[in-house]
Structures are given as C-alpha cells and as structure tokens.
Amino acid sequence: MGTMGLALPWKARISSTPRERGTRVEPSEHFAGGHHPAVVDAPSEDAALAAACRSGDLRAYERLYAMHGARMKNLARNVLGNPIDAEDAVQETFLKVHRSIASFRGQSSFITWTYRILINTCYDARRSRLRKKEVANEDSEETPRHEPRAPGAHPALRMALERALAKLTQHQRDVFLLYEVEGFRHAEIAGMLELTETASKNTLFQAKKNLRLMLEPPRSSAAEAR
C-alpha cells in the first residue's frame, strides 16, 4: 500500500479536551477533542421524540433536526463528498422517516434507526450517481470527489485523510466516520450498520491499520522498503 507522503502532526496530536459525550468508554475518547452536538439521548427522550414524530408533529422533526441535523449533514458529506448531495440526503432521510415512522417498532433507538436510514440513503445516492456515470460511459469507479470546504486547522491532513478513506472498504469507512468523526459508540454503530459490536470494533481496527499504512508507514517498514 502506498504512502500519501504526509506526516501526521505528532506535536499537535494529543488534545486534552475530552469529548462531550461522557459515556463512551473506548480509550480514543481521551485523545480526540472538538465540539459535538448532543448525541446521547436518554431512552425516554428518544422514545418521546419517536412518538411525537409518529403523531406527525412537525416540531418534533425540527427538534430531531436541531439535535442531529449538523451531524447528519457532516456524515453525509463525508460519504458523498459534497455539501449539495449531503443536504439532499438529509432531506430525503427526514422524508423517509416521516413516511415510515409508523413501521418503527423500537427494536433499536429512534436515533440509531434514523442514522441507518441516512446511511442507506447516502449509498443509494452513490449508487445512482454510479449508474448515471455508467450511462455516460465514464470511469465506473465511484469515488466521491471531495469538494473544498472551509479550511480547518490542517487542510493538507484532511485532504490526505479523505483520499485514504476513499480507499477503504465501505464498512471500514463507515465505522471510522461514525466512531472517530461523529463520536458514536460501537453499540450505536452496530445498530446503525447491522453488525455486532465486536465486528464494529474489529472493523475500526482494520480501518485504522489501513489508514495508518496509507498516511504514514511505520519507520520499520519504510526502512525495509529501502
């Protein structure tokens, strides 16, 4: 696997800012920082929101949007590569939730169910983009073309990471995005992607191993290559 020729910013790597979500016990939460919208919805709150949405109350959907809209759009953007498709996917997800809320039986949390719909919607959009490409006889590989976004602290790092993520398997990419970027727990990810918690952990491990090799191969293997 080739290197992206980019050194990770070791000096800046450890942030002492804990994640806002106090309940995630995986060690990586100690290293990652940054702002998160509220994610951990108490079961009763989750059920109340589901019931309000089922009753057709648009304010309930607005509450769902206020709690998760930004994160849903960010996830969709990372899967689809641009903000326009991401907004379309979020809107489509809300419509699908509205259409099928009657069939939601609470087997998983309402939020987990909503994200599952979002992820499926994103991949439907990717597939339909791929079909259009095939009709147009273009390159059949569907790799999201990431449009530039507002510059972060390390734009080169972000671009390298986006390129490396595009080379992962779909599951590895999803788990990495959900865990490391969006801050979900493995139990939540398992519900969203219909995996076991163990599979989610293992997939994250494989994803990070591959990313590590792509972004900066260990010095020992670089020496071997010489």
Next chain:
Amino acid sequence: MKNMNVTCNDRDRIFEDGTLAEWAALEAHATTCPPCAEELGAWKSLSFAAQELRDYTESPALWPRIERALAEEAERKTLRAERRGWFSFFRNIPIGWQTVAASAFVLVLTISAGWFYLHPPRNGQPGDQSLLKSKALKEVESAETTYVQAIDKLAAEAKRQLDNPATPLLANYHEKLLVLDSAIADLRAQAGMNPSNAQLRQQLLAMYQEKQHTLEEVLETKQ
C-alpha cells in the same frame, strides 16, 4: 490499581478492544519501548486527524427546505386519507365481500369492455353523448370504484412491508407498484377524457389486475 504487564504482542489486541487499564499499561510500556511508542502515537494521531472531517457549521437554508417538504408530504397524506374517507363504508365490509365485489367488477369490466369492442362508438356523432351515459358505462365506473377500493385495502395491508422493504424482492415489488400506479393514473386520466374507449378500459383492467396480483404476492411474503 494493580500494575498490569503488557508486551509488544498485546498492542494490536489493546488497540482493537483494550480496557482502560490495558491502555494505561500499554502507555507505561511505551515509555521504554520505541516501536510501541511510535505505533501508539500513530494510533492516537488518527483520532486527532479525524477531527478535520468534522464540520458542524450551520446550514440556515436546510431546515426550512426540509420543513416545507415535510409539510407538503403531510398535506398529500391528509388528502389521500380524505379521499379514502368517502368510501369508508367499504372498508367496514368484511374482506371476503370485498373480494366478491372486486371479482364482480372484473366481470362487469370484461363484459363491458367486450361490448364496447363489438360496438365501437362512432366518434364525433351526437349519439356519443347518450353512449357516455349508458347504463353499461355507469356500471363499469361504479364497479371500478369498488374494485379500486378493494385494491386500496390490499395496498394498506402491504404498506408496512413496502415502506420499509426488508429484502431486495420487496424493494422490487415496491418499485413495480410505483410504476403501475403511475401507469394507472395516466390511463385513468385518458379514460376520463374518453370514457367509452374500450381499449383504454381493457388496459386499465390489466393494470389493476397486475397491481392486485403484485400486492397479493407482497402479502404472501409476510407468511
């Protein structure tokens, strides 16, 4: 906490599913083991790098757009419910009688379509008007209404499976039904403009039957 001994061999396992105590032990081990220190640093850096993909800036136009789409859909839902309300009496009839009514409609429609086929109307003649009001046509239309209600009932029963298709087969049925509904709407619009066109009525009948069979197949997959 009692000190825990970990070695380089434990590293990957801890990365994958280590407890907090195991992570602390690995950190301690890394202070004296450069390869583990390098790997640990790289592992943490990936979590740091992931923050670069986090952009929760506001999209002020997105919620109003979603709200509008939701409101429009809710309105369509209400209209559909009202339309069904007109025939609510039908829904209270036992399913067996609905099937009988549906079969009767197919029979009336087939006979009427045949009659129209054998006695084609001559376009543009004043006699057309009386034909439009003919008893046969009225029967066709009334039976059609009954049959459509029977199919709506089937559709309502299959709705849960179709809205959230659990298998690719159900997703295919869903797509097929959407195509059929669109074709039925087109044919009904054409039949509305030219009610005595037997060929249109026959096509419409074929579409309804196809829809009925598809819905029955959907409901069978439930078992």
